[in-house]
Amino acid sequence: DEIFDYQHRCSVDGTEWEGLGCGTTKLLIKGGTVVNADHQFIGDIYVEDGIIQTMGPNLPVTDDVRVIDASGKFVMPGGIDPHTHLEMPFMGQESCDDFFSGQAAALAGGTTMHIDFALPSDGDLLKGFEIYSKKAKKSCTDYGFHMAVTTWNENVAKDMELLVKEKGINSFKFFLAYKGSLMVTDEQLLQGFKKCKELGALPQVHAENGDAVAEGQSRIFAMGITGPEGHALSRPPVLEGEATARSIRLAKFINTPLYVVHVMSIDAMQEISQARQSGQRVIGEPIVSGLALDDSKLWDADYKIAAQYVMSPPIRSTGHDKALQAALSSGILQLVGTDHAPFNSSQKAQGRHDFRAIPNGVNGIEERMHIVWDVMVNSGKLSPREYVRITSTACAQIFNIHPRKGAILPGSDADIIILNPNATTRISASTHHSRMDTNVYEGWTMKGNIEVTISQGRVVWENGRLHVKRGVGRYIPMAPFSYLFDGLDKLDLEYVSSLKAPVDRSTDALTSI
Ligand code: URP
Ligand code: ZN
Ligand code: ZN
Numbered sequence: 001d002e003i004f005d006y007q008h009r010c011s012v013d014g015t016e017w018e019g020l021g022c023g024t025t026k027l028l029i030k031g032g033t034v035v036n037a038d039h040q041f042i043g044d045i046y047v048e049d050g051i052i053q054t055m056g057p058n059l060p061v062t063d064d065v066r067v068i069d070a071s072g073k074f075v076m077p078g079g080i081d082p083h084t085h086l087e088m089p090f091m092g093q094e095s096c097d098d099f100f101s102g103q104a105a106a107l108a109g110g111t112t113m114h115i116d117f118a119l120p121s122d123g124d125l126l127k128g129f130e131i132y133s134k135k136a137k138k139s140c141t142d143y144g145f146h147m148a149v150t151t152w153n154e155n156v157a158k159d160m161e162l163l164v165k166e167k168g169i170n171s172f173k174f175f176l177a178y179k180g181s182l183m184v185t186d187e188q189l190l191q192g193f194k195k196c197k198e199l200g201a202l203p204q205v206h207a208e209n210g211d212a213v214a215e216g217q218s219r220i221f222a223m224g225i226t227g228p229e230g231h232a233l234s235r236p237p238v239l240e241g242e243a244t245a246r247s248i249r250l251a252k253f254i255n256t257p258l259y260v261v262h263v264m265s266i267d268a269m270q271e272i273s274q275a276r277q278s279g280q281r282v283i284g285e286p287i288v289s290g291l292a293l294d295d296s297k298l299w300d301a302d303y304k305i306a307a308q309y310v311m312s313p314p315i316r317s318t319g320h321d322k323a324l325q326a327a328l329s330s331g332i333l334q335l336v337g338t339d340h341a342p343f344n345s346s347q348k349a350q351g352r353h354d355f356r357a358i359p360n361g362v363n364g365i366e367e368r369m370h371i372v373w374d375v376m377v378n379s380g381k382l383s384p385r386e387y388v389r390i391t392s393t394a395c396a397q398i399f400n401i402h403p404r405k406g407a408i409l410p411g412s413d414a415d416i417i418i419l420n421p422n423a424t425t426r427i428s429a430s431t432h433h434s435r436m437d438t439n440v441y442e443g444w445t446m447k448g449n450i451e452v453t454i455s456q457g458r459v460v461w462e463n464g465r466l467h468v469k470r471g472v473g474r475y476i477p478m479a480p481f482s483y484l485f486d487g488l489d490k491l492d493l494e495y496v497s498s499l500k501a502p503v504d505r506s507t508d509a510l511t512s513i
């Protein structure tokens with residue numbers, strides 16, 4: 001991988017771990033503020049064989065152990081990004097980070113696991129899953145998959161069952177947008193929700209009304225607006241609000257929990273808020289671009305700059321960002337993803353004369369942990385513990401891999417970051433590790449820096465250098481029936497008993513004729 005030539009050599013040939021202790025498997029992280037979602041303390045963590053063995057004050061040190069001084073720093077679970085698209089074929093292009101470069105970028109930014117969306121191949125889920133499993137063989141950190149469902153038939157239902165029972169899948173994404181490619185109808189969505197519920201798998205929705213988006217695109221293009229700004233104008237928040245409301249109500253009708261991906265607008269957030277207030281189990285996932293950016297760059301006179309910001313649902317006008325931040329701090333929204341779907345400037349050039357052809361997606365897998373720290377913790381909106389919850393623990397709980405992931409506890413995987421709150425971070429395409437040639441956070445400067453990333457008990461990021469190795473990333477299977485499914489059977493019974501008894505008409509006038 002030529003892009004790693006300027007990096008430490010061991011990340012290039014992938015043959016051996018060397019230098020700077022990157023091969024060491026016994027680590028003592030000393031004197032840091034150890035932060036979990038529910039508790040923090042100052043002390044040490046001992047790691048061996050990729051697992052956190054013990055933690056506490058003043059742990060003993062032996063000769064063969066590498067000691068990392070973390071005093072004055074936060075020691076936290078590695079980030080888990082619930083929403084990425086590596087090597088994704090989409091809109092005539094393939095996202096430019098593969099499972100190696102995207103994950104190397106993730107590690108450089110403190111994310112030690114991600115859950116990618118495997119797309120079906122010609123509607124075939126199992127085939128799609130196998131294609132993605134093969135792509136992911138080059139992984140340098142742990143990963144899982146959600147599976148997309150883009151049509152409905154008996155084979156889809158059968159494959160869903162097999163994927164859940166034998167392949168470690170416990171979530172399925174339904175697109176209500178992308179008419180003519182990925183979009184499902186309400187009928188297909190209902191079938192999918194029913195199957196998910198039966199299997200204990202969490203249905204996820206991309207909530208935009210795809211029919212209305214197509215109408216909006218024709219309308220805006222016909223007005224002569226052909227540039228990237230047309231993307232935002234053609235699919236306003238009302239279409240996200242509508243689809244969010246619809247999917248929430250259909251989930252209620254089926255009595256299944258629901259996960260709304262990339263919540264980008266006040267409209268969608270308020271639907272989630274209202275449903276949660278009424279007691280419905282709806283999870284809302286904002287993403288970094290929605291929390292930290294506004295749509296102003298879409299009006300930049302330079303196409304290359306403007307096109308970078310094209311994603312769906314669109315990045316909204318200023319005000320939506322602040323409202324999403326507030327919803328995250330108040331618990332209306334539960335965890336932060338990125339929707340990392342990187343298309344470089346030559347790929348984005350495909351839509352130079354028609355915004356409808358710009359591949360949708362922004363970068364973020366490398367920036368998420370830093371930007372969220374800045375926007376939410378430096379601003380005083382969240383504590384470090386809450387930061388751990390929204391960047392790692394909540395994701396692990398929702399997808400049923402906690403406490404293996406998302407926690408610093410004896411027995412948990414040693415996926416750990418060390419964040420220095422007093423160091424400075426500056427984000428730029430000239431220094432990032434993704435294959436992208438641009439960065440939507442270009443020039444972002446902030447207090448707080450993730451100085452060390454430990455994945456599977458190995459130091460993979462330190463002193464601004466990566467020590468990553470192809471093929472060591474593991475597929476993390478995720479079991480069905482997470483906590484979100486507890487008690488659903490009782491609610492089903494309550495529903496049945498709430499139905500008024502059917503009327504016996506065997507003796508009415510019509511019958512006796
Ligand atoms: O623009 C986006 N979000 N691209 C990735 C595909 C999706 O809808 O998540
Ligand atoms: Zn989506
Ligand atoms: Zn996405």
Ligand code: ZN
Pocket residue numbers: 008010011017018019020022466467468
């Ligand atoms: Zn190394």
